[in-house]
Amino acid sequence: MKRRVLWACPAICVSLGGIGACSHGSRDIASPPATPVRRAADPAASMDSYYLSTCAVCGGMLGTKGESPELIQEGRRLRVCCDACAQAFNRAPAANIERIDAVMILDQRPHYPLKVSLVSGDPLGPNPEDFIWGNRLFRASGWAERDLILDDPVRYVRLLDQAVIAAQSPTYGMPDKCPVQGDILPTDEPFDIVVANRMIRVCCGRCARVVQARPYQYLGMVDYANRHPRSRVQP
Ligand SMILES: [Zn+2]
Numbered sequence: 270m271k272r273r274v275l276w277a278c279p280a281i282c283v284s285l286g287g288i289g290a291c292s293h294g295s296r297d298i299a300s301p302p303a304t305p306v307r308r309a310a311d312p313a314a315s316m317d318s319y320y321l322s323t324c325a326v327c328g329g330m331l332g333t334k335g336e337s338p339e340l341i342q343e344g345r346r347l348r349v350c351c352d353a354c355a356q357a358f359n360r361a362p363a364a365n366i367e368r369i370d371a372v373m374i375l376d377q378r379p380h381y382p383l384k385v386s387l388v389s390g391d392p393l394g395p396n397p398e399d400f401i402w403g404n405r406l407f408r409a410s411g412w413a414e415r416d417l418i419l420d421d422p423v424r425y426v427r428l429l430d431q432a433v434i435a436a437q438s439p440t441y442g443m444p445d446k447c448p449v450q451g452d453i454l455p456t457d458e459p460f461d462i463v464v465a466n467r468m469i470r471v472c473c474g475r476c477a478r479v480v481q482a483r484p485y486q487y488l489g490m491v492d493y494a495n496r497h498p499r500s501r502v503q504p
């Protein structure tokens with residue numbers, strides 16, 4: 270019997286609430302093909318959960334003041350570090366959203382997978398119209414294209430997911446590891462999901478839902494693996 274090997278990381282400890290809950294062992298073959306997760310038809314259900322590790326109001330680290338309250342603004346999910354920041358958000362929601370949008374645009378721009386328009390396929394040009402829908406960066410060639418995307422965001426977020434997976438899977442930093450459970454086994458049916466224009470491979474639908482609910486607990490691990498490709502597990 271194979272010795273059980275878990276990937277040592279804080280998120281695994283947090284998410285499993287007891288490492289013994291993991292059913293995954295070591296593996297020694299190439300990573301299996303993964304299936305992209307289908308998104309819901311409902312716009313609110315197609316939005317990414319809050320993914321930054323910092324408070325949407327004060328910028329402090331989430332979790333340092335206990336449970337991080339979630340704020341839902343027109344279906345969009347944000348998190349703050351404490352009740353005082355939740356109250357500050359509600360006093361000026363538009364200004365707070367404008368500021369957090371600017372943070373997300375800067376953060377996601379390097380991960381945006383396309384140099385062409387999602388709508389027309391034409392080059393985006395030197396100054397695309399950047400905007401956030403559902404915590405996701407979109408780039409349009411102008412206001413008219415932006416409005417087209419916002420008229421049917423579920424369709425365009427699906428197209429963007431496909432573009433992210435196509436662009437990032439060849440160099441994805443942890444193709445054999447699920448950020449929730451550890452090793453992806455040959456018997457698993459992994460999924461590729463997209464959060465904040467980053468691809469994340471998980472070992473099963475349950476782990477997909479775990480990451481989609483609290484991506485800020487897992488995204489740092491994926492970003493780290495992508496920045497350190499030498500740490501990739503070789504078959
Ligand atoms: Zn705060």
Ligand SMILES: [Zn+2]
Pocket residue numbers: 447449450471472473474475476477
């Ligand atoms: Zn899993």
